[in-house]
Amino acid sequence: MNLTLHVWRQAGPDAPGRMVRYEAADISPDMSFLEMLDVVNERLMQTGDSPIAFDHDCREGICGSCSLMINGVAHGPNPGTATCQLHMRSFADGDEIHIEPWRARAFPVVRDLVVDRAALDRIIAAGGFVSAATGSAPDGNATLIPKDTVDTAMDAAQCIGCGACVAACPNGSASLFTAAKITHLGLLPQGQPERLQRARRMVERMDIEGFGGCTLYGECQEACPKMISIDTITRMNRDFLRASMTPVRAAVAESD
Amino acid sequence: MELRSRVPGGPIERKWDTHRFEMKLVNPANKRKHTVIVVGSGLAGGAAAASMSELGYQVKCFCFQDSPRRAHSIAAQGGINAAKNYRNDGDSIYRLFYDTVKGGDFRSREANVYRLAQISVEIIDQCVAQGVPFAREYGGLLANRSFGGAQVSRTFYARGQTGQQLLLGCYQALEKEVARGGVTMFPRTEMLDLIVIEGRARGIVARDLVTGRVSTHLADAVVLGTGGYGNVFYLSTNAKGSNATAIWRAHKRGAAFANPCYTQIHPTCIPVSGEYQSKLTLMSESLRNDGRVWVPLRGGDRRPPGEVPEAERDYYLERRYPSFGNLVPRDVASRAAKSVCDEGRGVGPGGLGVYLDFADAIRRVGAGTIRERYGNLFEMYQRITDENPYEVPMRIFPAVHYTMGGLWVDYNLMSTIPGLHVIGEANFSDHGANRLGASALMQGLADGYFIVPSTISDYLASAHPTPVDPSHPECRRVEAEVAERTRRLLAIRGKRTVDSFHRELGSIMWDKCGMARNAAGLNEALRRIPELREEFWRNLNVPGSDAELNQALEKAGRVADFLELGELICRDALHREESCGGHFREEYQTEDGEARRDDARFGYVAAWEYTGDLAAPRLGKEPLEFEYVHLAQRSYK
Numbered sequence: 100m101n102l103t104l105h106v107w108r109q110a111g112p113d114a115p116g117r118m119v120r121y122e123a124a125d126i127s128p129d130m131s132f133l134e135m136l137d138v139v140n141e142r143l144m145q146t147g148d149s150p151i152a153f154d155h156d157c158r159e160g161i162c163g164s165c166s167l168m169i170n171g172v173a174h175g176p177n178p179g180t181a182t183c184q185l186h187m188r189s190f191a192d193g194d195e196i197h198i199e200p201w202r203a204r205a206f207p208v209v210r211d212l213v214v215d216r217a218a219l220d221r222i223i224a225a226g227g228f229v230s231a232a233t234g235s236a237p238d239g240n241a242t243l244i245p246k247d248t249v250d251t252a253m254d255a256a257q258c259i260g261c262g263a264c265v266a267a268c269p270n271g272s273a274s275l276f277t278a279a280k281i282t283h284l285g286l287l288p289q290g291q292p293e294r295l296q297r298a299r300r301m302v303e304r305m306d307i308e309g310f311g312g313c314t315l316y317g318e319c320q321e322a323c324p325k326m327i328s329i330d331t332i333t334r335m336n337r338d339f340l341r342a343s344m345t346p347v348r349a350a351v352a353e354s355d
Numbered sequence: 356m357e358l359r360s361r362v363p364g365g366p367i368e369r370k371w372d373t374h375r376f377e378m379k380l381v382n383p384a385n386k387r388k389h390t391v392i393v394v395g396s397g398l399a400g401g402a403a404a405a406s407m408s409e410l411g412y413q414v415k416c417f418c419f420q421d422s423p424r425r426a427h428s429i430a431a432q433g434g435i436n437a438a439k440n441y442r443n444d445g446d447s448i449y450r451l452f453y454d455t456v457k458g459g460d461f462r463s464r465e466a467n468v469y470r471l472a473q474i475s476v477e478i479i480d481q482c483v484a485q486g487v488p489f490a491r492e493y494g495g496l497l498a499n500r501s502f503g504g505a506q507v508s509r510t511f512y513a514r515g516q517t518g519q520q521l522l523l524g525c526y527q528a529l530e531k532e533v534a535r536g537g538v539t540m541f542p543r544t545e546m547l548d549l550i551v552i553e554g555r556a557r558g559i560v561a562r563d564l565v566t567g568r569v570s571t572h573l574a575d576a577v578v579l580g581t582g583g584y585g586n587v588f589y590l591s592t593n594a595k596g597s598n599a600t601a602i603w604r605a606h607k608r609g610a611a612f613a614n615p616c617y618t619q620i621h622p623t624c625i626p627v628s629g630e631y632q633s634k635l636t637l638m639s640e641s642l643r644n645d646g647r648v649w650v651p652l653r654g655g656d657r658r659p660p661g662e663v664p665e666a667e668r669d670y671y672l673e674r675r676y677p678s679f680g681n682l683v684p685r686d687v688a689s690r691a692a693k694s695v696c697d698e699g700r701g702v703g704p705g706g707l708g709v710y711l712d713f714a715d716a717i718r719r720v721g722a723g724t725i726r727e728r729y730g731n732l733f734e735m736y737q738r739i740t741d742e743n744p745y746e747v748p749m750r751i752f753p754a755v756h757y758t759m760g761g762l763w764v765d766y767n768l769m770s771t772i773p774g775l776h777v778i779g780e781a782n783f784s785d786h787g788a789n790r791l792g793a794s795a796l797m798q799g800l801a802d803g804y805f806i807v808p809s810t811i812s813d814y815l816a817s818a819h820p821t822p823v824d825p826s827h828p829e830c831r832r833v834e835a836e837v838a839e840r841t842r843r844l845l846a847i848r849g850k851r852t853v854d855s856f857h858r859e860l861g862s863i864m865w866d867k868c869g870m871a872r873n874a875a876g877l878n879e880a881l882r883r884i885p886e887l888r889e890e891f892w893r894n895l896n897v898p899g900s901d902a903e904l905n906q907a908l909e910k911a912g913r914v915a916d917f918l919e920l921g922e923l924i925c926r927d928a929l930h931r932e933e934s935c936g937g938h939f940r941e942e943y944q945t946e947d948g949e950a951r952r953d954d955a956r957f958g959y960v961a962a963w964e965y966t967g968d969l970a971a972p973r974l975g976k977e978p979l980e981f982e983y984v985h986l987a988q989r990s991y992k
Contacts, residue, residue, distance in 0.1 A: 111903065127629055131633070134632070141852055141855075144852045145852065145896075152904055155595060156425055156594040157429065157594040158594070159430050159735065161518075162425040162594060163422075163425060180738060188741060209565055209904055210904040216421060217422070217542065219422070220422050220530060220533075223526070224530040224531065224533050225534065228485070228527035228530060231481070231484035233481060233804045234477075236480035236483065236484035239439070244491055244495050246495070249488045249489070249490070249491045253514060256520060283486065289485070289486045
């Protein structure tokens with residue numbers, strides 16, 4: 100396959116960026132999208148150019164490192180597929196492909212296609228956990244958890260933290276990311292004691308980080324490589340609403 | 356170099372308890388005066404950082420990824436073992452201990468393995484408490500599945516994403532401590548050297564991968580949880596960034612490297628599809644619960660799998676190993692796949708593949724149940740190969756997956772450099788010459804949550820580290836060495852890219868030191884690797900500068916280290932004139948092609964010391980004694 104790429108190049112966070120055209124010749128349809136970029140980079144380096152920087156690591160669709168807006172779609176055209184699992188057989192010979200970084204106020208560009216997603220870590224730090232200090236746990240079977248409950252929690256817990264939901268959202272909202280964690284932990288008995296304060300703190304943190312609000316466009320669930328549903332956002336909103344109407348001390352008591 | 360294992364006395368069941376009582380403690384008010392550096396944020400590093408912060412230590416945690424949640428533990432699929440005996444199928448701590456020592460082909464330290472089996476039980480409890488959504492039965496109890504090398508069902512799992520869920524539990528605990536102020540996180544920061552002052556590990560030199568700034572971080576103890584070195588083979592199931600730099604730098608500062616030749620080749624991976632291939636993808640061993648492995652009976656049979664009648668199929672694992680069948684340990688399954696392919700019976704392009712067939716299982720339990728058990732793995736397989744495994748058998752082939760070798764550690768998980776602790780895959784400790792499935796997650800978390808937080812207190816209470824200043828001449832010296840190395844990499848301006856060197860090294864390693872090894876091949880590798888290294892330092896092309904995000908420069912530093920480590924791996928493989936676990940020397944096999952150990956000559960841990968000359972490392976030996984598990988030829992027949 101022969102392809103024409105238009106790639107966002109930006110030398111650093113404060114440098115101006117622009118789209119640059121590259122010809123990608125002799126690409127195998129069995130290559131992954133990132134392997135195609137590897138080939139382009141090898142050729143760039145052989146001619147003394149600087150390679151295109153992009154984030155990637157596991158290349159199995161689970162670490163959440165890879166990103167890329169491909170022809171304006173986060174993670175490219177295939178539903179439920181991260182960029183590293185997208186293969187060139189999804190494109191046709193002669194295609195023009197536009198490749199850009201995640202674009203969101205809360206995700207500043209570091210270089211080329213690499214963005215800073217540390218804001219997502221700070222949302223988790225604000226409350227996306229169960230406080231269970233090492234050594235304090237009861238037996239794993241001490242609390243029975245219905246299979247349906249744990250399966251639904253797992254659907255949300257699959258989030259890989261890639262940030263596609265933010266990139267896809269016209270508002271640059273991290274609601275799907277945040278709601279996935281709130282849903283995962285909020286469904287399980289272990290997550291109940293901190294449930295309301297978790298929702299309040301994580302949502303507040305999302306605002307502080309500069310993510311937009313959710314107006315239910317639904318673009319996030321289309322882009323999500325784990326196909327996490329926006330039903331989780333409904334749950335987040337419910338928990339957040341309850342938390343905001345409950346005084347802090349009482350909220351703690353109530354969620355007990 | 357002294358290799359004192361510091362295994363406590365007394366009966367094996369009591370050793371860890373006795374030791375925990377005998378170890379010194381740091382009082383709660385003094386803990387906050389101590390700083391501990393943790394490098395790596397996977398299951399081992401992340402768990403250690405979170406747990407030590409909960410205890411009250413000041414922790415600085417480093418990872419090269421943009422977030423600690425991306426460490427490669429996240430990709431573990433199948434599960435985590437624990438001796439809960441929830442199935443009432445005869446499991447016990449002793450049986451998990453026994454299976455692991457046997458599975459490791461009698462090349463691990465008994466006391467460490469016993470402790471691992473003891474702690475396995477607490478790990479599950481800890482993870483459940485954190486909200487890890489382990490699979491459950493309809494009644495609400497935890498579910499289990501079987502894994503290779505065991506005849507009990509002791510593996511806990513969260514679909515095919517167990518590593519992800521365990522790591523997220525650990526990462527969330529870590530972020531909780533970040534918010535509380537106990538842990539300072541340094542993402543996109545790579546350790547490039549270790550600082551040793553007065554014989555003790557006191558810090559690291561690290562490079563900020565975004566700005567290129569190199570700086571010194573000091574502490575009272577250093578913990579490395581930086582994973583394995585499978586990427587020395589270029590193609591492996593490891594993440595692209597997984598590297599050996601932290602442990603290799605520590606080795607060159609005095610930490611002994613144990614059993615480097617013990618590498619695990621995982622039997623069920625998606626075969627290589629082309630030259631451009633950048634990594635290999637594992638299909639979880641759990642698939643062998645329901646999938647049947649076969650090849651055509653006749654060589655050169657090119658019919659599609661569906662047209663090969665039952666009578667003309669060879670279910671070779673079930674045939675050769677009737678009692679374990681498709682669930683033999685990984686080393687055995689990989690070698691069997693290699694031998695049927697060597698006989699010309701392999702399937703798929705190049706004949707480098709065997710079938711993993713679910714047709715019988717789908718007939719037995721229905722496609723819905725199979726989808727529930729392995730749905731995400733089947734989808735991943737289809738995305739990569741464009742074939743539907745519900746309809747045609749998967750094609751699989753062995754690939755490099757895990758390294759049992761690593762830095763030598765004593766019972767306290769401390770290396771030969773006092774103050775330097777090594778945990779998880781980065782150390783050599785618990786898996787001997789072969790790791791059983793679902794045991795890596797168990798070991799990483801045992802080391803991180805439960806062992807190192809205890810033993811580090813004992814170290815700090817005994818060593819009384821005195822404050823060190825960043826202006827100490829040793830810090831200045833190591834920083835200057837790191838800067839010089841980076842400058843040299845950038846100054847070569849040669850013709851070949853880093854990846855081209857890495858691929859070439861990988862192909863030498865795979866051909867000469869892969870699934871089967873022999874003296875002639877290893878000697879050839881030992882000649883070619885130094886030549887390649889010499890060319891690397893003469894003809895490498897790294898574009899850009901050191902004052903920016905420069906991914907080619909990052910890779911160059913890692914590949915430079917792989918080019919040195921590769922040589923040590925081959926040297927270790929050459930010296931070990933026996934076959935054991937993942938180390939199969941063609942000269943040493945039984946009549947029916949199984950590994951033949953030589954306990955009299957090689958019943959020891961080979962711990963290599965860096966002498967300043969890569970061609971002449973010094974070999975230290977820690978003898979292995981088996982008081983509890985009787986030394987025997989492994990049999991899964």
